[in-house]
Amino acid sequence: MSNELPEIDEKLARWLEAQPVFFVATAPLAADGLVNCSPKGSIGTFAVLGPHRVAYLDLTGSGIETVAHLRENGRVTLMFCAWTDRPDIVRLYGHGSVVLPEDDGFAELLARFGEHPGERCVIVVDVDRVRDSCGYAVPRMELVAERDVLDLANAKKGPERLAAYRAEKNAASLDGLPGL
Numbered sequence: 758m759s760n761e762l763p764e765i766d767e768k769l770a771r772w773l774e775a776q777p778v779f780f781v782a783t784a785p786l787a788a789d790g791l792v793n794c795s796p797k798g799s800i801g802t803f804a805v806l807g808p809h810r811v812a813y814l815d816l817t818g819s820g821i822e823t824v825a826h827l828r829e830n831g832r833v834t835l836m837f838c839a840w841t842d843r844p845d846i847v848r849l850y851g852h853g854s855v856v857l858p859e860d861d862g863f864a865e866l867l868a869r870f871g872e873h874p875g876e877r878c879v880i881v882v883d884v885d886r887v888r889d890s891c892g893y894a895v896p897r898m899e900l901v902a903e904r905d906v907l908d909l910a911n912a913k914k915g916p917e918r919l920a921a922y923r924a925e926k927n928a929a930s931l932d933g934l935p936g937l
């Protein structure tokens with residue numbers, strides 16, 4: 758059972774924003790390119806900006822697949838699963854763009870999220886299609902705690918070491934597409 762939804766309404770927006778983790782899928786254009794799927798999340802790092810627009814805060818980490826793929830072709834799907842209560846899976850299909858700290862509008866976007874050290878960009882997705890599906894076999898799981906390991910590691914590095922880390926680790930995707 759799968760339904761096309763006309764837009765992200767208020768109820769869906771609150772549900773999406775309450776999820777502790779979601780998944781981001783992107784792919785390069787090359788027929789033999791590596792398809793990527795990344796977990797993202799922490800409550801307060803995802804925001805619905807409108808019925809057809811969402812954004813999430815991307816923190817400094819070792820991978821840069823999503824940014825590189827979005828810069829090449831923009832195609833992206835975000836997937837959310839209900840871990841508690843009523844079963845549900847929601848996919849947001851769209852085109853994403855990468856907003857860097859030096860870009861216009863970054864500060865306004867950043868204000869939508871909770872405070873986390875090491876922000877490297879905000880991913881904004883213009884949502885073309887919204888679909889849900891049953892989620893009947895997604896297991897029910899309790900959130901024990903969010904992990905603070907990434908925040909602690911980024912806070913410990915500080916701005917200069919973070920910039921050096923991004924220059925070393927985030928310059929290119931696994932396929933060699935430009936990252937940051």
Ligand SMILES: Cc1cc2nc3c(=O)[nH]c(=O)nc-3n(C[C@H](O)[C@H](O)[C@H](O)COP(=O)(O)O)c2cc1C
Nearest residue numbers: 795796797798799815816817818819820821822823
């Ligand atoms: C809840 C959650 C949040 C995450 N947030 C980030 C993040 O903000 N930045 C990052 O580099 N990796 C993050 N990771 C790990 C990434 O999914 C993984 O390292 C990935 O390779 C990096 O993202 P990208 O290659 O899609 O850009 C997170 C993982 C989880 C489970």
